[in-house]
Amino acid sequence: MFASDDQTLFRILESCKLRPNFRTAVSVHGKMIKHGYGMYPLLLSMLIKVYIACEKLSFARQLLDDICFLDFKVVSANLLIDGFMRVGEVDIAKKVFFALPARDVVTWNSTIGGFVRNRLFLEAINMFKEMLGTNIEPDGFTFSSVITACSRLGALNHGKWVHGLMIEKKIEMNYILSSALIDMYSRCGRIETAKRIFYAARRTDISIWNAMINGLAMHGLAIDAISMFSSMEGENIAPDCVTFIGILTACSHCGFVEKGREYFNLMQKGFSIQPQLEHYGAMIDLFARAGLSEEAYAMIKEMPMEPDVVIWRALLSSCRTHKNTELGEVIVSKIKNLGSEDYVLLSNIYCSIKKWDNAETVRYNMRKKGVHKSTGKSWVELHGAIHHFKAGDRSHKETEAIYRVLEALIHRTRMEGYVYVPDLVMMDISEEEKEENLNYHSEKLALAFGILKSSPGTEITISKNLRTCLDCHCWMKIVSKLILEFERHEISRRVVSLRTENSCLKGVVMIILENE
Structure with a gap:
């Protein structure tokens, strides 16, 4: 048997965490109770992490219920929040967070960062807003997480607001924050702003270059990405595996098959970087997009x-x-x-x-x-709020007005020659049913809402969790042209852009700019 003092028990639990051993953990738990250590926060924190490592979440939850009634030290709670967030137990992490009578900046960072890690981006932004109402000042880590949340949501206005707060609070810019901002502006369709941040930053860390190359790839600017890759050599920055993922993605989006092959070979022969699964994935995507399935x-x-x-x-x-x-x-x-x-x-x-x-x-x-x-979902950011839509969605409080605007837009685009693409409806149904199915896609509803609730000169950015269909893409180009033509008479403009999670951004955005 082992000694029963708290430090010995803690060391045994630490070893159980490194090499998950449920039987020993249960034995230690019994010793803790027997020798009066059953409510020691530090031991309980470690024990919960051991149970998580052993994939015994029911045991961890039960301990957590006991913990929430303790006078918990903030440091131990921070470890718990981070641990639960890492294994996806967001609700349990939140329970610890709200049970704490006092929180420090690490508590907030662990919670906000945990939301981002678990793709709960809106919750991360809302938690950040709540943090601003306390006497705890956000630091660089806080801003990095929130910028990432804005990036993944395509919430440009929120991103600009967070960027402005960083400047106001004189947060020191480092390569992590520079990379996050470049990524955010790129994903939100502001590639020129991303470039300005890139050229203003100290470009000594490879992550800044990677963020810029990936941003250019997202926008289908393969020539610019290739030029950026060449510039790295002039500044003595060696590419890494992430750099090559970006450059291969750029080639894929623009159909540069031979260039893609060239960079894939260069990665191995020129820089001794062995291709990983992601590099093969980028090459296969390149061949697949080019129709080279075999x-x-x-x-x-x-x-x-x-x-x-x-x-x-x-x-x-x-x-x-x-x-x-x-x-x-x-x-x-x-x-x-x-x-x-x-x-x-x-x-x-x-x-x-x-x-x-x-x-x-x-x-x-x-x-x-x-x-x-x-389920395909689209969302639009207006007046500081983010509104979500699904295909055929009638849950919004302004549904009737949204559908009236959408039907008027559809009628007007037909007059301009718009014809729906029936082959995109993968069901054996009538032509009328196919057209109705396409008319109420989530991105069309989001656009109708954006037009309904915004004034001339407002930019409407729509984000989607899936790739947008060809019909919506073509329809939005016509709507963009109609709005631009109409508002020129008012000496004002409205730009409609579409951002999709898994595809190049160039499509609608670039066409609109050309129409201007």
Whole structure:
């Protein structure tokens, strides 16, 4: 048996955490209670982390219920919040946070950063606003997390506000904050602002270069990304594996197949960087977008590691675009754990060649296995608030007005020659039903709301969690042109832009600027 003093127990628990050992942890827990250490916050904190490491979350939750009644030290609570956030137990972390009578800047940072890590970006921004109402001043780590949240939401106005607060509070700019700002402005469609921040920063850390190259890649500015890559050599900055992900992505978005091959080879021969899964993924995406499905499949078979579902999905998406049913079926057989997106892609491949029975079989299997299609969502940021929409959504309090505006826009675009794309509706239904299905996509509702609630000269930026469909893309270009033409008579402008999570930003934004 081991000694029973609290420091010894703590050291044993530490070893249990490094090498998860549930049986020993339970034994230590019993010793803690037996020798009067059952309510020692430091031991409880470590014990909870051990239970988490052992994947015994029910034990951790029970301990947490006891902890919330203790006079907890802030340092121990911070460790707990961070630990729970890292394993995705957000509700438990919040419980610790709100149970604390006093919090320091680390408490707030652990909570805000935890929200960002768990993709709860709006919650992170709201928590930051709550922090500003206390006597705790945010630091560089706080701002880095909040800027990332604004970036992922596409919340440009919130991002500008946070950037302004940084300047107001004289937060020292470092490579972490510079990179976060470059990423935020790039993702929010402000590539020129991102460039200004890049050239104003001390460019001694590779992360700043990576943020800029990835930002240019997002916007489909492959030539600029390639030029930026060349500039690194002049400033004695060696590219790393992340740099090559950015440059290969830029080549993929612009169809630079030969350039992509060149950089893939350069990474290995010129810089001795062994390609990782992400690099192979970028190359396969490059081949797939260019219609070189067989070449992409050949690369997958030659990879030194097992391809993940993202790689298979990129190739499956190419099979849908180019109606390659045979290869699509082969790919699906290779994916060990099919997700909703894989089922939908295969179903859409069948629908694109009018094999409705095969498509229905795929969807039947989805229902049988309890797999649900990811819901497309769009959101628009106006007047300091973010409004979310789903396809056919009627939950908004101003639904009637939104639909009236949308129907007026659809009528006006038809007069301009807009014709919906029926092939995008992957269902065996009538033409009228297909058109109605496309008319009420989430991004169209978000745009109608933006026009309804904004005044001339306002910029409307729409974000979406999935890639926007071709029909909405084409429709928005016509709406953008109509609004610009109408408001020129008022000597004012409104710019409508569309940002999608997983695709190049160039589309609508660049076309609108050309129309101006």
